[in-house]
Amino acid sequence: MSIAYQIAVCAGIVPDPLQTLDPVAGPAGPALKNEMMLPAVLDPWAAHALYEAANLARQHAGSKVWLVSLSPKAKLQQVMMTVAQKAPFELIAIDGPSSGFTDSAAVAAALAAAIEGIPGLDRSRLLVFGGWESASRGAGATMQVVGELLGITEQFQGVDELTAGPDGSLRILERIEGGCHQVSVCAGPPALLGWATGKLPEPRNNPQVGMANMRSILPALQKARPAVLGPAGAQFHGVALPKQQRQTRIVKDAPVEEIAREIAAWIRGE
């Protein structure tokens, strides 16, 4: 039994990890200094979710992937220039903040509403994907609320592997403590999966896929609705960079034997 899945991938954008980030106090709470100037990338774990979704859709004829993103649309357009070349999808853009200081429940409500608005949505074929945590808020608390709002009680977080069985079941490996995976078998869609890194490498850029995607991405960006986020739930007392600075001892030109002896003694706690 092959199911034509409907896969909605929730993915925000985050500052490029190589950028230096400084918090500033804004009128609506904390923000990043020069946030709109920072180069952005698709949230790394959500990007893995997209690659896994594209891979699953490729294996099941008739499947379709939507990328649902709550981000400032000007920044999202920049990010899409690269992401569009990675995998076929249809973009659903919601124009709103991508800040890590936005409330996860408010973000989840906007994402769930966008998924519910997909024309012809069939819950018996629906898989909701996303990253299990973002590289901004890093809470791992958004996808669960998306699932709750969509009435999905089969939820998995820290997913590294999904195998669709011939009977329509889904065999899922989730990260748990101690470097282990919990193995679960879900009867089938609807289900929600918050992905960790998965098993797939980042796909190479494919300009043909990019051109096909861009035909739907640009109209989606143009008609992106502004997000109506609920009231900020948190009252921030302050946001600061860690101040801890270590007095580093640099050991140069020392014989290898001496270095090894020192490290061995340190490991042994001598």
Add this chain to the structure above:
Amino acid sequence: MKMEPVLVLLHTEADGALAKAALEVLAAAVAGRAPVDVGLVGSVVQPAADRVAGCGARRFLAVEGEEFAQPRYATDAAAAEALARASGAPLIFAPASSRWMRVLPGVAHRLGGCADTHVTSLSRQDGKPVITRWYYRQRMEAALERAARPWVILLESGCYEAWSGAPGTARLERLPVTAAPRTRVEGVQAPQSGQQTIRPDAALLFVAGAGWTKNQADGKPHVAEAEKLILEFLDRTQCSLGSSKSLVDLSGEGQAVLGFLSHLNQVGQTGSTPRHPKGLATCCHGEEPHVVGWRFVTERRAVNLDANCGWARGKADVVYVADAFAVMAKLNELLRS
């Protein structure tokens, strides 16, 4: 000032006991001097309740049964929701275990409340609870409070001393909970024998960077030799093995890689955030994302050919400017003896 009551939500492990992280959360709740309820989920929870019977909790609530033995969203969410409603406490503390992290944000939504995860400390300001947690993958720390209740707070492990009072006999109030999950838990898949990943219980974290696979002084990579050196070191020290993202990603780019590394070894922006007492980094470059992965490692040393890399200044306690191949070979020799 009247303190808000706290429900401490705990689950038992596969052996029926409570994890250290669960006892840490209990200690944090008890230290706040607020009325405390304990809610337990598991197959059979009486032994676990007895273990913490002396904590001074006013109630011990339980959801137990075979369907609650294993972590699963549908059953765990139903159990946690029932416990929270029965207690009615406006504050709910829980360990940030994979089991509770999976369900409690969803449960907070069901209760009409809010949730904060990866919390590293709890304090009070004007009688109101204030938490601290990290944003942007441990790059900045925020202190915040919330007005919404119930407020579910998932505490990171290692932030509080574990509760260690005397055991006793707890009077359990068992709650009837039914759930009809469509998911069957088949078990746990451990890493292959000989493979090491990020193990929180290890005394040392060894991080291998991309430099191990780069061309060496003779103009050629020595990946096989690197594998041998690292595996012997792991075997001798039983340490946890981490790696930088760049090294794990090399496999996707068709380059020579260390065969035993996977994304499970990754530390930093898209990996884990280890909290080992000691960390030794080798052949790593000092970009901020890598440092991020080491934020909570207590003692840090690095072996690196570049004394001026980001690691060298202010991040590590000691940086040895040396060839990691030579140092590790000698170190293994010393550890053998």
